[in-house]
Amino acid sequence: MALPDTAPLLVGLLLLFHAFGAWAIVEVTMEDKVEVMAGETAQITCMFTTDEGLGGTTIQWFYVPPNKERQRIYNKEPMHEAAEQNTLFTHRISLNVNGTAAVLAIRDVGVRDNLEFICVIKTLTPEEAEGRTQLQVFKSPTFPTIEAVETGISVNEEAPSKIGSCRVKNGYPKPNITWYRNNMPLRNTPREVVVTSSTTIESSGLFSVQSELTMKVKKEHKDAVFYCEVIYFVPGATKMTESQHINITVYYLPTEVNIWVESPKGKIKEGDTLELRCDNNGNYPSSITTIKHQNSEYSVENKTMVRTNVKRLDGGVYECTFEETDNFEEISGSTKVSVNYLESAVITPKDSIAVMEGEELKASCNALSSLQTSTTWFKNEKLVSKGNTLSVKSATLETAGMYKCVVTVPEMEGMKTSSTLQVNVKGSPQILGPDVQEVETYETTVNLTCSATGFPAPTIMWTTSDGKNLNALQTETEDGAQSVVTFKITSNVKVFCNASNDFGSKVVEFNIKTILNTTLTTITSMPTISTTTRSTTTISSDTVVHTTPTATTTTSTNTITDDTVTQNTSTNYVNDPVQTPTKSPNIKKESKGFVIAIIIIAIFLLAILGSVLYFLYKKGRICGRSGKQDFSKRKSSKDNIVVEMKSDNTEEAILLGVNGEKQQPNDQ
Template identity: 35%
Template sequence: MKYIQWFVMEKNSRSRIYFQDGGSRIVDNETDYTGRINVDEKYTLTIDHVKLGDERTFLCQVGAGPAGSGEATTELKVYDAPGMPEITPNDATISIMEKGPSKIATCLTRNGYPAPNITWYKDRTPLQPSTKINNKMYMISQATQEPSGLHTIASTLYYAPEKKDKDSKFYCEVSYRMAPGVDKTKESNRISIPLSYPTENVEILFQPSVLKETDNMTIECRSDGSSNVDYTFYRVLDGKTEEIFNSADNIFEFKEMQRMDSGVYGCRVLDFEVPDKNFDTNKTIIINYLDPIALKPQGPYIFKAGDKNKTIHCSAEGSQQTSVIWKKHKKTISPENELQLPVVTFGDSGTYTCEVTAQNIPSLYQQKTISIIVKGPPEINCMEKKFHKNGHYVNLTCIFKGNPAPKVTCSSGKKAL
């Protein structure tokens, strides 16, 4: 080989940047590559501190003396990753009642090369790109080439949102290419659209869900719209409708409800975006109650030992089915509403408690305590123990039961002890 030369191609000409002839190596002066290039023993051209302007065609020429010369070209591609996409949302509240698309946000990415692309997403689904203005969705893009030669791209999304978009997340993605021809992407932050949408449904809630006398009752009226609405609370008692509250506040509280407050409670919603529509919902509310306990017979409960089939009936009227138990000294002795004494004994004397509970409302509870007195002649039970030690002795233990309390005397023969 006689020589090798490297050129850069201009529009209609070429400019030499390197020459090598045998042992002589020359980097041409006053070119864009002076001081930035190197050619190794295999004649490979290396460029340091690559710039955007280096994206051009390079030509290598090889001379072989009488055999002639040959040349070939190669294209150098330059890449520069753009910055993270910046998304700027439209902070204004958008009504779904508006006709046509509204501005959602602008996505901006700076200093990329070649020019990057911007794609809009809604909930990870790419939005079909459209630059033609229409009544559904379109994008307007603006490209700027900086003095450095890098590209800044801006894209503004215009979109006609629906109510289902109230929970959607929008974002943009920048796609670009890096050496050696690898496609990459960067995503912006997610944003939500501040939406205004009219009421479609109304729901009424009560707390507590099960009510009893003396409870405070809270009514909450929920509208599924986002716009300003007016709430009217009412109740229907004995067939008459009574408005009880009108406000922008959707909660109202009743104090110390009573059984006569049972009835239909509801709310009406006026949505100013759709004033010609009427939204009304209601629910029948039962105020549960449990009356004081009634005992039959009413007492006093004084029986004679030996009496048969004595029964005390315990009950309490209420709005729910009840369960009744009898207790004596905190121990349950009967799981029914009747306390039965088949044969009265002195052991039946004592304090008894009847407890009545609403089956579905444990906090609805009544109790009543009574005393049973058993009278009769004394009952005597004696136990004798004999033993001999220095004579004859007898140890006699007797238990007496009676009401009134018996008077006890002991004697041996006719001799009082």
Template identity: 30%
Template structure:
């Protein structure tokens, strides 16, 4: 019996030693816990709850741990409802909320994406594990297109554009688009290379490069990138701006382009340039066919290879051709000759060129012109614009003096709007001078310098003379009319005699009389102002004088009564011996009507006479 007891004692001791060897109380290995995820954005505050949300009561004894590399690092403790941070990286960012059940972590950064453990002893709860998940939206993506360009004839992948998304967490996903459609990697066609950089803040900067083999149809393609990311509120995305990439390809044909389009006419500003279906556009020369030799001759163009016709003329009509040389392939190209037609109207003439006729005669005017199009003719009177008729012939019958003057023939092309030319012709009707007016009045001011004008018409063209001396100038509105202007000083003698102008030609003479009338001078604004000021001053003086008299009257200094004689007492220094008598011119029967306020008539000797005694 002794041996079994010894064996049992030995086994019991061994078991105890094994139990101690496994660890100390509180450090035994914890069973695996399913962590509760808590999502939060960078910069905000994370709320870590010590247990399920339905847990109630005051948490008076709680320990919080950071789980790092399978180690439990204490970061916060609660005793008797009071919280205390442990020294370390979380020492200044932790605070207690909700009766000790919630630990608040402020100013969250990507480095805080860790596991946290809550162990509550009062109340006694199972250990609670929390997985903090941190999110940060990236900045707007920037995109940079290949500015050098891509040649489609080179069978290789070339960099199309680079997309960069900065300061996001976790790493966003990038998707490339061409003309609104997503691009997928395709062998020897499309390749997407993405890389990321971890900033010191823990945020990620994503860089993605799109490589592709482009074709001619991609010359106007729009490329952009999209960043997809997640926030606690859900999935989000941001797009870059759209960019195009220069795509180069050889030209296959060349042609001539003319601006403006449609029918051209003389005077238009015409631009001729060459275009190809290649990119970039090669160097061009513009040739014009010589109408005499039939050979193409080079025209002078500007630095951009454009030929300007400013303005276009009849001689610019002809065949034009473009020639180019593709420096990539060294293949010369030529366009088909293109005809340029500049429509014109020229050499408008009237027959007879200098028509003359007697009063009462008839006259026929014929208009002709040259053009590459069918013409229409119209006749107008030059001064008034009156339309006289259509057609190349104008018939004037039973001519009167008023029919003399200028006529306008307009030759136009109906098919080309705005294309017309005109020709003036002056019709002379023989007769003595005809004055614009026989007599007229002119208002003048004495000693002023005056311009007198006189107009006369006639055929042959008359001359004008004046009966007074002055400086005269003449001008001719048309071949039958003369206008004379006389510069003269207005004197009293000129005001009396007036002026006459006489128009004369080989067939007679005529006179216009100009009567000069003296203008009444109106008061100037300055004088009007002086009068107004004087009136105002007078009104003010009368007002002051009335107020003074009324003041003396109220004070008894100026006694007034109904008696025929009244005395005004003056100071001793103002007394004199003069008596002033004022008599009335009214008749006795009129004066008898004058009564006092009490209705009593005055004595006959007192009617109509008043005496003012100045001696007292």
């Protein structure tokens, strides 16, 4: 085998070197420490030099257990290398030799690998050298947790009181905890600040640290912020993390008590809801707060008092008392409450007043109030006066009526009171409307209304022009009386409303005109000798005209204005000089509006027809002959009716007057 063949050669070389007295020189260089985070791979480098070269070099690695001899974990000879069995690193290490650098790699390091490692270099000669490196493993701790005391702390405690505790887990190396108050670090101070810490080594070899802060609490600590800071190490650096911030409850006695009106804001009036609040600048658990009304001894054991619908007697001084129940110490504060009021308005004279017409009217209105008031007077919702006094120098019937006095408080909205005064003016009655009233109607009955003012309330009587008394219903109004009568109409008539009282009377006249339906009349005429006679009759204003016809058969056209009846008839008369007109049995009653329209149209047509006939008459064309027939006009009243009749068989023109008498042309 190769090894037995080379062994004598090596031995010979050693003897040769020994004979000449020349030993090989070996040097090893290593870092003092190697830092790595737990769970990562650590690499420890061993740099060496030797005169013999690498062929006969042996490399060995050892670690030093706590309080024990070193133990080899890896051996590399010129012809063989392997990790030692049954060690902590058997399956986690490997060696990489590159020239004069031997690098030991340790996988998945943990805090238990925080050991010293030794690299030994040997040559063929008895010379050897070694180097040492400390492997340092780091593990970041968890986020710190902090807990404050749940109960309050009294400033009266003589010994320091526990503020809170801070804890951090699973760090390596051991983390450090520092307490802060308002960003200022807290250090141990006798009888003032005490910080105690305890460390726990977990089964994994990691460190858990807990710190507790106790201190002497003062009043100014009630708003203080406390937290803890954790400092831990990582490869090549130091890191820090802060816990959450906490506050503590500090109990201390007050030095001042305040009580105030929470609502309403501003001035208070009767009817409001009053809310009082009480507070103090202390904080003590065993205490009683009481609010008391000094005037009525009304009190509540609370920091809030609510009183609804307050009255003026609810005003006054309210006191709030703080009592510490441990030592029965008291401290109090007070405030004054003013409840403004406005009493009901009072008018003098009360309810009503009566003055003579022409006399002076005076009334006053007042309302007792805690604040300045303003008074106004109204009549029919219209402002008539300002100020407490209502004054009218010369009263008239128009002065009478209901007056309202309104009293308000300008500086407080909603404070208002009012009262009313009935003013009556003594005097003769006055009837509303004109002295004479025209009434036209188609109805058979009419309702007449008469309203009179005056005081005392007038009595209203109804009479007609023919001396009849009418029964009517009378009702009193605010300023007089009103009467309504239902009157049956038989003809045009006058009705009188007479209002009277102790100071006189007043009469108003109602002229009632009835407008009846159109009445048709028959106009009698005497026939002439001729067989056919055509006549034209013009009649105006309530006139019935009797004509004497000159023929057995006569066709007549009668036009009647205003209330005159128009009729077209064909009648046979024999030697009957006068015939009484009769109503036509075939005439139907039309509606009133239709009759009025027919009458207006008829009047209009008659006016046109009359103009045309007059024009033809003047020209002589209406006489039936070539020559003109001139008639001299004669003056007549509007009630005279002129009837012109022309016959086809005679040239004689016969003019009839209103009495049916024959008139000569020169009489016209």
